[in-house]
Amino acid sequence: MNQDIAVLGVGMHPWGKWGKNFSEYGVYAARAALKDAGIPWQDVGFVSGAATMRCGYPGYVAGATIAQALGWQGAQVNTSYAACASGSQALAAARAKILAGECEVALVVGADTTPKGFLAPAKGYRPEDPDWLRFYLGITNPTYFALYARRRMDLYGDTEEDFGLVKIKNSEHGFTNPNARYKKKFTMEEILNSAMVADPLRLLQICATSDGGAAMIVTSMDYAKRMGKADAVKVAAVSTVTPTFASAVVEMPDIATDSAAAAGVEAHSFRAALPKQAYEQAGIGPEDISLAEVYDLSSALELDWYEDLLLCPRGEAAQMVREGVTKIGGRLPVNASGGLACFGEAVPAQALAQVCELTWQLRGQAGERQVANAKVGITANQGLFGHGSSVILKK
Amino acid sequence: MSNKPVQAAIDGWFTLNTDTPHLIGACCDHCGTYYFPKTLNFCKNPACDSTEFSEVELSRTGKIWSYTNACYKPPEPFVAEDPYVPYAIAAVELEKEKMIILGQVIKGVDVDQLKVGQSAELVLETLHEDDDAIKVTWKWQPVR
Ligand SMILES: [Zn+2]
Numbered sequence: 001m002n003q004d005i006a007v008l009g010v011g012m013h014p015w016g017k018w019g020k021n022f023s024e025y026g027v028y029a030a031r032a033a034l035k036d037a038g039i040p041w042q043d044v045g046f047v048s049g050a051a052t053m054r055c056g057y058p059g060y061v062a063g064a065t066i067a068q069a070l071g072w073q074g075a076q077v078n079t080s081y082a083a084c085a086s087g088s089q090a091l092a093a094a095r096a097k098i099l100a101g102e103c104e105v106a107l108v109v110g111a112d113t114t115p116k117g118f119l120a121p122a123k124g125y126r127p128e129d130p131d132w133l134r135f136y137l138g139i140t141n142p143t144y145f146a147l148y149a150r151r152r153m154d155l156y157g158d159t160e161e162d163f164g165l166v167k168i169k170n171s172e173h174g175f176t177n178p179n180a181r182y183k184k185k186f187t188m189e190e191i192l193n194s195a196m197v198a199d200p201l202r203l204l205q206i207c208a209t210s211d212g213g214a215a216m217i218v219t220s221m222d223y224a225k226r227m228g229k230a231d232a233v234k235v236a237a238v239s240t241v242t243p244t245f246a247s248a249v250v251e252m253p254d255i256a257t258d259s260a261a262a263a264g265v266e267a268h269s270f271r272a273a274l275p276k277q278a279y280e281q282a283g284i285g286p287e288d289i290s291l292a293e294v295y296d297l298s299s300a301l302e303l304d305w306y307e308d309l310l311l312c313p314r315g316e317a318a319q320m321v322r323e324g325v326t327k328i329g330g331r332l333p334v335n336a337s338g339g340l341a342c343f344g345e346a347v348p349a350q351a352l353a354q355v356c357e358l359t360w361q362l363r364g365q366a367g368e369r370q371v372a373n374a375k376v377g378i379t380a381n382q383g384l385f386g387h388g389s390s391v392i393l394k395k
Numbered sequence: 396m397s398n399k400p401v402q403a404a405i406d407g408w409f410t411l412n413t414d415t416p417h418l419i420g421a422c423c424d425h426c427g428t429y430y431f432p433k434t435l436n437f438c439k440n441p442a443c444d445s446t447e448f449s450e451v452e453l454s455r456t457g458k459i460w461s462y463t464n465a466c467y468k469p470p471e472p473f474v475a476e477d478p479y480v481p482y483a484i485a486a487v488e489l490e491k492e493k494m495i496i497l498g499q500v501i502k503g504v505d506v507d508q509l510k511v512g513q514s515a516e517l518v519l520e521t522l523h524e525d526d527d528a529i530k531v532t533w534k535w536q537p538v539r
Contacts, residue, residue: 121472123471123472125472127405127406127408127432132472133405134497135469135470135471135472135473136404136405136472136473136522137404137473137497137498137499137522137532138465138469138473138482138484138499138522139465139469139484139497140465140469140470142463143463143465143484143497146463146464147460147461147462147463147484147486148461149463150461150462150463150506150511151460151461151511154461154510154511154512155511195466196466197466197467198463198464198465198466199463199464199466199506200463201463245439245440245441246428246440246493246494248495249495250460250486250495250497255431255432255496255497255498256431256432256494256495256496256497257494257495257496258428258439258494259428259429259430259492259493259494260493260494261427261428261429261491261492261493261494262423262426262427262428262440262442262443263426263427264442265426265428265440265442267493
């Protein structure tokens with residue numbers, strides 16, 4: 001059975017720190033996606049929103065909030081929350097609805113506004129809350145990414161310069177992207193002279209948070225054909241699998257991993273499981289991939305993703321970056337959009353922004369950052385509480 | 396030196412008043428999965444539906460899985476020295492329990508003295524002081 005759905009339209013509100021209500025970014029992105037698809041808003045039968053936890057009740061019901069802002073027109077509505085994978089979960093809901101024949105046209109949308117100041121755990125003495133506990137013990141968000149980065153250095157011989165090359169590459173990619181927030185080409189000197197935050201990660205190797213919005217119009221293949229768009233970009237896979245016990249990598253906000261001491265239990269890496277399922281769904285292998293958009297929460301984490309996506313053997317990712325393989329013009333560009341390095345993270349919109357980029361690339365509409373002959377693209381991200389996603393798009 | 400009493404920063408998470416402190420975890424009576432902190436409600440092994448656990452002392456030595464440091468003062472509830480003194484952090488893999496546990500590294504040891512695969516031992520050291528007590532926590536000490 002064919003599990004493809006068509007991507008007829010994509011749209012984004014530029015990332016930044018604009019200070020507006022999140023629904024404004026959502027409506028802007030949704031209207032851009034509708035216009036791109038050439039479909040009137042009234043034809044949308046299902047609105048699938050990705051929730052934001054930072055904008056009060058309207059954010060918890062983001063699908064409805066944005067549908068109302070666009071003007072109630074009687075569509076079915078849904079809101080998904082899955083940390084960094086929220087956008088992909090919203091896309092998965094739309095895909096299931098379309099493949100079940102319950103709607104032909106769906107709007108998938110996610111938007112966020114960053115809070116002012118730092119996100120700190122609630123006050124009091126609460127050792128039963130792992131998030132409170134880790135801060136009490138002095139373990140912050142960059143700690144985790146630094147642990148992964150350092151392990152690469154000691155096991156595989158990666159260097160600070162390798163992580164710097166990732167940042168330089170992404171800053172060059174995002175330089176001409178109209179939706180990127182940071183448009184500056186960094187030099188190795190600037191990166192290696194930026195303040196050390198959590199050794200070996202420096203300020204310029206850790207991503208910020210941003211405002212932004214992303215949306216897409218997805219339809220059944222029948223609908224696309226009737227519209228004369230049978231050759232539209234297609235969603236071939238949406239993987240949102242949970243980890244498998246026992247999780248072998250210490251992950252935020254925990255201070256310990258699972259134990260793999262019981263008989264029959266093996267230690268697993270969550271990141272590696274996500275693309276594996278996506279490849280299976282799509283019936284496509286890593287050798288078919290033309291480009292990838294991955295979650296570079298730190299420059300070093302991008303390298304972990306090359307290996308988790310099976311784009312190279314374990315331990316060889318830095319070599320790909322050194323040889324320019326993952327640069328635009330190379331054999332397998334990664335983060336042609338500029339990635340989180342140029343965007344900063346807008347949680348519910350980020351996974352959709354990855355899909356928007358792949359859509360433009362596969363259509364050949366990515367302008368100066370166009371990847372030649374792009375045919376198949378894959379996204380990957382990972383968030384808290386066993387949420388992550390990997391989406392495959394094909395021509 | 397202060398004459399304040401020494402107390403555990405988190406009660407019941409490690410043994411006190413000993414030269415060889417241990418973290419106190421739990422072990423599932425049915426499948427042998429370890430837990431830290433000790434969760435005593437449901438076993439998380441998908442093949443096990445046990446609700447019975449025993450308190451156990453976890454291994455007090457392991458191998459460094461990875462390490463980093465905290466160059467900037469963390470936000471509350473962390474209680475920082477004034478002026479702030481950066482510290483190293485290690486993730487240490489316990490062989491018997493097959494799990495990794497995070498903790499600060501003892502004072503005076505920075506990342507340039509650490510290596511993945513190196514042995515480390517659990518010790519107790521001050522996390523912070525309040526008006527009434529010196530609060531200690533577990534920290535990792537590299538073994539040379
Ligand atoms: Zn059990």
